[in-house]
Amino acid sequence: MTAPSFLSPRLRMALTIAAALGSLVATSVGATAQETKSKLDAVLARGTLIVGTGSTNPPWHFKGANDELQGFDIDIARIVAKGLFDDAGKVQFVQQSSDARIPNLTTDKVDMTCQFMTVTASRAQQVAFTIPYYREGVGLLLPIKGKYKNYADLKAAGDAITVAVLQNVYAEEMVHAALPQAKVDQYDSVDLMYQAVNSGRAEAAATDQSSINWLIVQTPGRYVSAGYSWDPQTYACAVKRGDQEWLNFVNTALHEAMTGVEFDTYAASFKKWFGVELAPPATGFPVEFK
Amino acid sequence: MTDYPFLMELWAARGAILNGLGLTVAVSLLAIVLGSILGLFVGIGLTYGGGMVRFALRCYTELIRGTPVFVLILACFYILPVTGIQTTAFQAGLIGLLLFCGSHVGEIVRGALQAIPRGQSEAGKAIGLSFSQNFVYVLMPQALRQILPTWVNAATEIVKASTLLSVIGVTELLLATQQVISRTFIGMPFYLFAGAIYFAINFAIEQLGRYAERKVSLP
Structure with missing residues (x-):
């Protein structure tokens, strides 16, 4: 259950229309320019990761008393940034309403979205979901x-x-x-x-x-x-469809946060926002195939 | 928590709310000033322009005035980038607001200019004034008195429309307030507080407008 956002039905319709118009223009403009490189290369070249998220839903993404964005979604984005640049600080957050999660991906406003997004089959037709990082x-x-x-x-x-x-x-x-x-x-x-x-x-x-x-x-x-x-409900980050390399990279970063080298970072964040101590993943036989 | 959680939280969030207020004032002021300049030219074009100019400007004003500002702001945010113009959310919102302001001011200016009796500009021509002299010394001073009251109204509309920028992620006063509410769970007092600030801004604009009206009114 995501929090009900204000202006929801009207907003959703307007966003859909705007995004549809946007992608229409994009296909006609970008038809000649062939995209060969993955978003992964573009992000590495840019030096910062651009992540879409909200700012009004604790403990997922909200402004603390210091007016800084914080929350579990924010920490997840930082784990991906750390995987990219070995620096969890190299991430730029784009604040968006819940209804803007999909349009902002399809119009390339953001590299990925981490905003307590519930995985559904119908949404998966519009964006590519990463592996889950929480079950609500x-x-x-x-x-x-x-x-x-x-x-x-x-x-x-x-x-x-x-x-x-x-x-x-x-x-x-x-x-x-x-x-x-x-x-x-x-x-x-x-x-x-x-x-x-x-x-x-x-x-x-x-x-x-x-x-x-x-x-x-x-x-x-x-x-x-x-x-x-x-x-x-499954929560996952999402990326634009059609870029398997970029999706694989984000999946790898998230996977290793939950089972491998970044587990301590993930577990510390989980404890901070949900008050739950996670048991470290078992060693030996890979946990995925148990 | 003390007996006055709202006042405590308001004090704690003063930085965030002041930043939001700053953005609201900045974007409104820029949109009103730039939009009014745009609107002035639109109004002149609509009144004195040739057929093609008038047709183009008519399309602009009808299109903008016939669609909600909200859709306009979303369009600026989503459609400009794919045509190659990269904008921040603030810039996209500002463009949306100033286009909205320009179309309304354009109509206000056109209406005011057309309300001036024909004899005025004919009299100007008769004493040998050029078009620009005629406009600056004869027509504009008379039009200004007509423009001011409705222009003040348009300005307050812009301040109110600036809340829509919260949807594209500009942390103006409303979104800043919502962020504080989501953290503190104190809803009603913060919304009332934000409402009072918007009222204060618009009340100040109206008073300024009244003052200007008195200054330009004929004795």
């Missing part, structure tokens, strides 16, 4: 001093509990997939949803597992996660 799901946030301690307690409570959730067409359906009898209260914004849990108006809040983990990291000793999550 919906989880349940509980107050630490509450009556219910975990998912089993909540489920046993049946219709005695109310679950706060961000307003959404599928909100009821989503909560009922995990807690079939629970009452569902929908809220306009994240702060109101957390407020409902704080004030006891709701026994639990259902939201992205990553948001729950981030809230627990930020305000230790106030909340716990119910320890159950559902509705899995």
